[in-house]
Amino acid sequence: MTRLDWVSRAGGPVRGDIAVPGDKSVSHRALMFGAIAEGTTHIRGFLEGEDTRATAAILGKLGVRFDTPAPGERVVHGVGLHGLRGTTEPLDCGNAGTGMRLLAGLLAGQGFDATLVGDASLSGRPMRRVTDPLGQMGAQIDTHDGKPPLRIHGGRPLKGITYHSPVASAQIKSALLLAGLYAEGTTEVIEPHPTRDYTESMLKAFGWPIEYSPGKAKVQGGHALRAVDVDVPADFSSAAFFIVAACVVPGSALRLKGVGLNPRRTGLLAALELMGADIAVENERHSGGEAIADLVVRHRPLHGVALPLDIVPDMIDEFPALFVAAACAEGMTTIRGAAELRVKESDRIATMANGLKACGVMIDELPDGAMIRGGPIGGGSVDSHGDHRIAMSFAIAGLVATAPITIGDCANVATSFPGFVELANGVGFNLGPALPP
């Protein structure tokens, strides 16, 4: 991938009426369930990001046919639960932890061997969290010291287990439930804190019997999935950058349309409201079984908070943006209980702390969070470490900074948010490519 650096300059106010692209978590799952269903699944609002396209390409290599009637749509020709075909080619998940961990569960139940690989960032991320419990189910998966590539040996009979997950992770839960479709008996996952339940709701929509409640999910092997169409809501995690931008730039008033409001995703709304933000939820409705609504965000000065521990898992992807909101708030914001941030696309605590320090913000890194003192953000040069959410967060910082912020290594924004720069500049950002030195 060619390197791309951005410069974010003072701009705003952030005003307009926009829709962000489709949800990444739902798009990955719609492809996977569509692939192993009987019949044809039409996905609308599909995220045309590199992460989700990587999942589609892998399923294509495994013999699934897709049509693309228009951008943001996929028609998946399901091959049935046992219809995937093996390939000797490595299956490249790119930058996507979700793709790799969910596919590990799906592939553990197949009759053929498969190898999952990823880019440099994904190759450094922990995989034992899925390979250990899948091993308890009977799968055999070789790793490189607990990290990718994953060599999955096919043809192993799986049996259901009850798994008390040590980590609140929808990826772990989903990997086990996917393997559970192929297992003898019951597979149950119990979480330390409830996580996003798209796998459960989609299994139900595809006609697979499933029992679930927040923090618990249980499936039995031996049923079939029947194709249903999937409407993908706009991704709350993508909306988050615009929500924070409108909160912190004076004069802003922004409407974000049709945003998915799964309660296990919206911790950022609760956090910002505690900080004094002005966010209205309008036109609440349901689409494809998910709550969606328009969010209307207006600027109002924020104040620092001690973030309640119980909302941390509900905003796990929104911390980089929250760090910027905290830097703009009056007083101190304390974040604890967020050690998972250290094993995302980058170590998001260190990457945000280093970047904010480079812009003159007072921030102390903690093992599981940070203490951030609000104040003026200066110009500077920051490295996103190829982490899409870090790059977009510093784009917000640049909007309110006293001098331009240069953000290194931004190409991976295309993994989750294609078209971010154009959409952002359309509502008041001032973001462009950095010129080579």
Ligand SMILES: O=C(O)C1=C[C@@H](OP(=O)(O)O)[C@@H](O)[C@H](O)C1
């Ligand atoms: O299941 C999913 O779609 C996701 C779960 C989360 O990861 P963890 O399960 O590692 O918390 C999140 O960070 C990721 O962006 C998407």
Ligand SMILES: C=C(OP(=O)(O)O)C(=O)O
């Ligand atoms: C953590 C993320 O994704 P993944 O785990 O799929 O790479 C993310 O998108 O912030």
